[in-house]
Amino acid sequence: MKIKWCVLTLIFMIYFNNSGIVIASEHHFEVIDRIILDKARYIPGEVAKIEVTFIDNLNDEVEVNLSLIHLDKLIDESNIIVDLNNNNNVIFNIPVGSNDYLGYLLFVEIYSVDGKFIDSETSALDVSSSWHKFPRYGYLTDYQSNIDTQLVINQMKDWQFNAIEFYDWKYLHQQPIPPNDEMVWEDWAGRKVDGNIVKSYINDAKRLGISSLSYNMVYGATNNYRKFGIEDEWRLFYAEDHGELGKMKGDPFTFSMGYSPTGQSNLYFFDIDNPNWQNYIIDKNIDAMKIMGFDGWHGDTVGEWGKMWSYDDIGDENKGKYVKDSYREFLNIVKERLGSQYDLVFNPVGAQGIELVNQSNVDVLYAEIWPWDRDSEGNQYDTYYSIKMEIDQTRKESGGKSLIVPAYIHYDYAKNLSNLPFNESAVLLMDAAVYSAGGSRIEIGDGNQMLSNEYFPSRNLYMTEVHQKKQKDYQNFIVAYQNLLRDGLEDNEKKILIDSLNFSNNGEANTIWGYSKEDDNYEVIHLINLLDVMDNTWRSNDGEKMKPRIVNDFTLKYYTDEKYETAYLTSPDTGLSSKIINLYPEYFEDEYGKYLEIKIPIIEYWDMIFFDKNEIKIENIDFTKSIEIVNNNSIDKLVNGDFTSGLKGWMSNNSIAIVKNNHLIIEGENAIEYLEQSISSLEDGIYKVSIIAKQSSKPAHKSRLILVTNNQSVIELEYGDEFVEYEELVEVNEGRLRLRLEFESNNQAMLEVDSIKIEKLGDL
Numbered sequence: 001m002k003i004k005w006c007v008l009t010l011i012f013m014i015y016f017n018n019s020g021i022v023i024a025s026e027h028h029f030e031v032i033d034r035i036i037l038d039k040a041r042y043i044p045g046e047v048a049k050i051e052v053t054f055i056d057n058l059n060d061e062v063e064v065n066l067s068l069i070h071l072d073k074l075i076d077e078s079n080i081i082v083d084l085n086n087n088n089n090v091i092f093n094i095p096v097g098s099n100d101y102l103g104y105l106l107f108v109e110i111y112s113v114d115g116k117f118i119d120s121e122t123s124a125l126d127v128s129s130s131w132h133k134f135p136r137y138g139y140l141t142d143y144q145s146n147i148d149t150q151l152v153i154n155q156m157k158d159w160q161f162n163a164i165e166f167y168d169w170k171y172l173h174q175q176p177i178p179p180n181d182e183m184v185w186e187d188w189a190g191r192k193v194d195g196n197i198v199k200s201y202i203n204d205a206k207r208l209g210i211s212s213l214s215y216n217m218v219y220g221a222t223n224n225y226r227k228f229g230i231e232d233e234w235r236l237f238y239a240e241d242h243g244e245l246g247k248m249k250g251d252p253f254t255f256s257m258g259y260s261p262t263g264q265s266n267l268y269f270f271d272i273d274n275p276n277w278q279n280y281i282i283d284k285n286i287d288a289m290k291i292m293g294f295d296g297w298h299g300d301t302v303g304e305w306g307k308m309w310s311y312d313d314i315g316d317e318n319k320g321k322y323v324k325d326s327y328r329e330f331l332n333i334v335k336e337r338l339g340s341q342y343d344l345v346f347n348p349v350g351a352q353g354i355e356l357v358n359q360s361n362v363d364v365l366y367a368e369i370w371p372w373d374r375d376s377e378g379n380q381y382d383t384y385y386s387i388k389m390e391i392d393q394t395r396k397e398s399g400g401k402s403l404i405v406p407a408y409i410h411y412d413y414a415k416n417l418s419n420l421p422f423n424e425s426a427v428l429l430m431d432a433a434v435y436s437a438g439g440s441r442i443e444i445g446d447g448n449q450m451l452s453n454e455y456f457p458s459r460n461l462y463m464t465e466v467h468q469k470k471q472k473d474y475q476n477f478i479v480a481y482q483n484l485l486r487d488g489l490e491d492n493e494k495k496i497l498i499d500s501l502n503f504s505n506n507g508e509a510n511t512i513w514g515y516s517k518e519d520d521n522y523e524v525i526h527l528i529n530l531l532d533v534m535d536n537t538w539r540s541n542d543g544e545k546m547k548p549r550i551v552n553d554f555t556l557k558y559y560t561d562e563k564y565e566t567a568y569l570t571s572p573d574t575g576l577s578s579k580i581i582n583l584y585p586e587y588f589e590d591e592y593g594k595y596l597e598i599k600i601p602i603i604e605y606w607d608m609i610f611f612d613k614n615e616i617k618i619e620n621i622d623f624t625k626s627i628e629i630v631n632n633n634s635i636d637k638l639v640n641g642d643f644t645s646g647l648k649g650w651m652s653n654n655s656i657a658i659v660k661n662n663h664l665i666i667e668g669e670n671a672i673e674y675l676e677q678s679i680s681s682l683e684d685g686i687y688k689v690s691i692i693a694k695q696s697s698k699p700a701h702k703s704r705l706i707l708v709t710n711n712q713s714v715i716e717l718e719y720g721d722e723f724v725e726y727e728e729l730v731e732v733n734e735g736r737l738r739l740r741l742e743f744e745s746n747n748q749a750m751l752e753v754d755s756i757k758i759e760k761l762g763d764l
Contacts, residue, residue: 031058031084031110035123040136041162041209042096042127050125052108053089060084061113066092067621068125069105071483071522072568072580072612074621081113096127101134103127103482105578107621120626122578124160124479131162131211132343132363134482136475137404139165139445140201141457145184145194153204155447160475163211163364165298165345165442167456169198172264174221174228174281176214176288188222190261191457195292202293211295213345216285218299218330219272219323220255222264232311234270234277239307239320250314255302267302271310272323272330282337289342296343296363299334303349303373324353331360345404351381351390358397365394366404366442368454371539382537384433384528385507391439392491402486404440406451413543414452414460419746420701421672422450424467424653425605426545428474429528430538432606433507435478436526438486444471464672466654470573477572484524484610489517495559495592496525501551509536510710512551512603516558525558525609527600532708532738546712549678549738550574552602556609559595563587564611567596573604579623583609636681638739641756651676666743667697667750675741679758682735686761689730689739691715692754694723700749705756708738723754731764 031054038049052064061083068076075097082090096104104125110118128134138161140152156164170176171185171193178185183195202212221230236253246254253269270277285297304324313319327348335344343363348354350373358365367390371382375393379386387405394403408414409426427443427450434441443451448468452461463471478485496514497503504511513528529548530536567583570576585596600607639649646659653674657666666673695703699719705726707713710733715726730737737758743751 029058029118030055031062031119032108032121035106035108035121036158037123037125039209040126040157040160041131042125043129043209044096044098044100044127046096048094048096048125050092050094050106050123051089052092052121054082054084054087056088058084058118062118063111063113064090065109065111066094067105067107067109068094069107069480069580069621070102071481071610072566075104096125099127101128101483101487103134103479105480107579107623109625117625122473122476122480124476124578126160126162126479126482128162133402134162134479134486135364135402135404135440136160136162136478137165137366137440137442138163139167139442139451139456140169141167142446143169143191143193143195143197143201145192145197147194147197149197149200149204152447153201153208153210156205156445157208157210159444159472160479161210161444163213163295164201164205164445165213165215166198166201166294167215167445169193169214170216170288172222172224173217173267174225174230174284176216176284177291179228181291186262188257188260188262188264189457198292202295206293206295211343212293213296213298213343214285214289214292214294215298215300216288217267218281218301218334218346219270219277220267220302221270222268223266224264225268230270230280231276234274234280235311236269236271236308236323237311237314238305239309239313242306250309253305253308269302269323271308273321273326274310278330278333282334286337286342294342296345297334297338298345298347298366299331300347301349303370304352322353324348324356327353328356328360331357331362335361335363347406351375354390354394355397358394358401364404365398365401366406367394369405369407371537382539383507384429384513384530384536384538387430387433387439387538388437388507391434391437395438395486400488402438402440404442405434406442406454407538408452408454409443409538409540410452410461410543411539412541414458417543417701418460419670420461420543420744421464422452422461422467423540423543423545424464424470425533425547426538426540427467428470428605429530429533429545429548431471431474432528433538435474435485436528436606436608438489440478440486464654473572473577477570477578480578481570481608484522484608487519489519489522489524492516492518492523495557495595497557497559497592497595498554499557500554502531507536509534514556521613523560523562523611523613525556527556527603527607527609529603529605529607532712534712546706546708547674547676547740548605549708550602550604554600554603556598556600557588557595558585558598559593561594562611562613564596565615566612567598568610568612569600569607570610571604571607573606575602575627579627581623581627635679636735638679638756638758639677641758643753643755647675649677662754664753665750667745667748669746669748671743671745671749673741673743676739678736678738680736682732682737683760684732684735685763687730687732687737688727688759688761689715689737689757690725690727690759691717691756692723692725693717694721694752695719695749696721696752697750698745698747700743700745700747700751702742702744703749703751704742706740706742708740709733709736717751723752729761733764
């Protein structure tokens with residue numbers, strides 16, 4: 001495989017369409033349906049089978065080009081002429097080479113036979129001999145006999161997962177497989193489990209380069225534990241009063257899981273320092289892994305519950321211990337028993353004791369984060385920045401491992417509702433914060449489900465199709481750029497400034513959050529867009545999170561003594577989908593020192609800019625043919641507030657809204673729509689914003705107009721049979737007013753908007 005070196009020169013040819021989209025070159029037909037890889041992870045030396053499937057809307061011969069790109073290097077390219085009259089797919093067989101632990105961008109372009117650009121799409125490919133370095137973790141919870149395991153595992157592969165946590169697959173915590181080795185059972189919650197389906201999942205996953213992890217507690221057993229030879233003397237006991245019956249000094253350490261039709265609702269906890277318990281639980285889990293074919297053990301806890309006594313120390317105030325203090329020694333014993341045959345993952349809930357886990361011999365790090373828990377210095381894990389700090393600290397303490405972060409978005413909101421969508425902004429901002437810091441997430445599983453609760457089978461919320469597409473772009477991005485995200489780059493503390501916008505280096509609300517990292521070969525700048533996001537906490541417990549304001553054409557200053565000919569901009573977001581734009585810095589100096597000045601064309605959620613210290617560049621690939629960028633420049637009035645020109649001037653999230661008789665209408669059984677318009681050049685002053693609307697048929701879950709200046713106002717559109725005029729006064733500073741119409745319904749509710757107006761009433 002030869003590396004091809006040369007320069008990619010980008011020349012933008014742009015025009016504006018009615019939706020405010022800036023498009024480089026003539027827009028294209030949608031011809032590409034999917035890019036399908038045959039594995040989630042390739043071993044060095046393998047050949048990747050890459051299938052490109054087509055939508056049946058173009059009957060002609062086309063040229064299909066496939067480029068394999070590593071960061072700023074074009075590694076290989078292939079092209080095939082395909083007659084779309086007779087073929088709906090094409091297959092490339094690409095040798096992945098002998099180099100280990102590398103991520104690649106796959107870039108597919110379609111051209112007519114006379115050379116006109118038609119369509120393009122991206123994906124990504126991971127070449128790694130193990131999943132440990134770049135973990136991408138999914139989950140499974142459904143093991144019923146009628147499951148098509150191959151279909152589900154293929155879905156998991158398409159999410160780029162290289163490992164799967166098999167949540168609550170087991171019979172009992174202390175007895176993962178029934179004593180009679182039957183292959184059908186009920187778990188503690190009464191859910192049916194077919195052991196042969198579990199085995200089928202595992203076998204299907206192995207073929208696709210995906211590891212399978214058996215989920216089980218490291219120190220828990222249910223009500224009938226004595227039946228299996230477990231002794232009371234191995235248990236843990238409270239050494240502190242917890243203020244409620246059953247949790248006082250001397251009581252056994254227990255935890256209620258909730259109602260159990262099988263009578264196994266309580267967990268009893270055992271001393272991980274006790275050799276008898278160690279031997280028992282390790283033996284049971286090794287036996288289960290051998291019988292079922294698992295690749296490893298995902299050990300779980302219920303977090304830190306204060307000082308505990310072992311059986312022999314009950315009542316001795318001079319003794320007592322915290323379970324977390326034993327993590328390192330216990331995990332090293334477990335890993336020694338598992339050897340290289342089985343992986344070990346461990347969850348110190350709340351990241352309590354994580355510093356000892358980081359120093360242990362576990363293969364992969366994982367910590368379920370809760371916003372009320374604190375790090376070793378007393379800082380809460382409640383903001384985006386706090387999550388970055390823990391990922392950084394974990395990487396340093398563990399010698400470079402990437403922390404998997406389960407953190408449940410919309411926790412309380414999701415408990416009380418069902419069949420409603422996740423807030424896309426809440427999910428993607430948390431992902432950007434974690435991935436840019438060098439961490440990973442567990443949030444998607446069972447095909448296309450997403451977590452909002454620590455009990456993984458819960459399915460109260462869903463991802464819209466638009467959200468799923470964006471989520472897959474993020475998954476591809478962390479594969480394509482894994483060597484910049486989590487392969488040794490560390491924060492370099494270099495100064496970054498954006499003079500025209502609010503900026504922070506610690507994730508403050510309503511700013512662009514930026515920081516930089518480097519190693520011997522690359523420097524990287526991460527920009528995360530929190531503009532108009534007035535809350536920098538990650539949990540979004542009420543289901544709310546404002547979408548960041550998209551910004552075009554701003555200038556960034558990066559203070560460094562290095563001189564680079566090219567800055568490479570990429571993003572998982574709108575228009576780029578991991579493609580690269582070449583930017584050309586200028587060099588200046590001010591009172592802070594020497595700096596590069598870089599013109600950034602757009603930021604939606606997350607931009608990454610990187611510099612190659614060896615100045616090796618891509619050749620021959622012109623990404624601009626397929627780049628779409630949202631434009632927000634120099635608008636000094638509300639455009640088409642009466643909808644006489646359809647949806648001109650408005651950005652639609654899900655393309656459900658229509659205009660009929662000059663009225664905006666949103667309706668449907670599962671109608672989820674967000675319409676936005678940003679005005680950036682108003683005169684500063686006091687403005688009245690009015691909307692005439694009717695929310696009818698049935699009460700919607702959400703129906704409102706959000707107004708964002710330096711603050712945020714909300715006009716709730718109430719249920720009723722008549723049009724109502726609503727008014728709100730806002731203060732406009734720096735010429736900016738953003739309007740966002742939000743409508744969510746799962747019950748055939750309807751929103752009809754006659755008009756939206758803004759009127760200046762006076763100066764500030």
